[in-house]
Amino acid sequence: MVNMELTYTPKGDYLIPDLTLTEEETHIGKYGMLRKTYLKNHRKGMYASLMLSGKLNSHLAETDWTARESIERITAKLLENSPAPNKADDPMGWTGHMNSLRHQAEETVLAELIYS
Template sequence: MEKHIYDEKNGLSYTLCGDYYLPDLVLNEEEPTYGKYGMLRKQFLKEHRPIRYQNLLLSGKLTAHLNQIDQEVTGQVEVLMKQMAEKQSVNENLKRQDQMRWVRLMNNIKVCAEEIVLTEIIYV
């Protein structure tokens, strides 16, 4: 039996270990570049969608997927925050008149916008 073989059908090489051929898989050790929402998505996939996580990881598409999710969620949160702030009349005038009230309202708006987007994009 040969020590190393290559399967042209799937493009993988195999090494003989005992009586079995095991695939020569290598994990890319690249530095992750995704942000907060990418990390949340990764954690969700690990815990609740392990097969999808493994498929993305083994195909080398995990980092690209997490970066895309991070950018998409960041954009959605910003848009929702602007819309909610306009609807609740949280503007620069309020900021000048009562800064603490403005901070409380903006923090509340951010939490609400994140919650909406997380349930629609991250946790699916």
């Protein structure tokens, strides 16, 4: 049998238990935050389970890293199939083309990884 000692902090008429999460704080980027919002609003059970098990931040950090890697890989593949105009001759065309490819890659990753 495990003996657990809880401490409490008085707040007005109530005693609030002093609870802490064991998971360390990690940097979570754009895609991790999008995943967190999605889980919070649409997959509440999974969100609660990850949070209570202390694995939420690691899940979000891994999702963020995977999304960034996938976007870079997909963008490179799209660039092979649809080469960009010469940057020196047409800088605005090059920028527009690269932005278009990046948005295509991001849409794919959002649909397959973040919002699933």
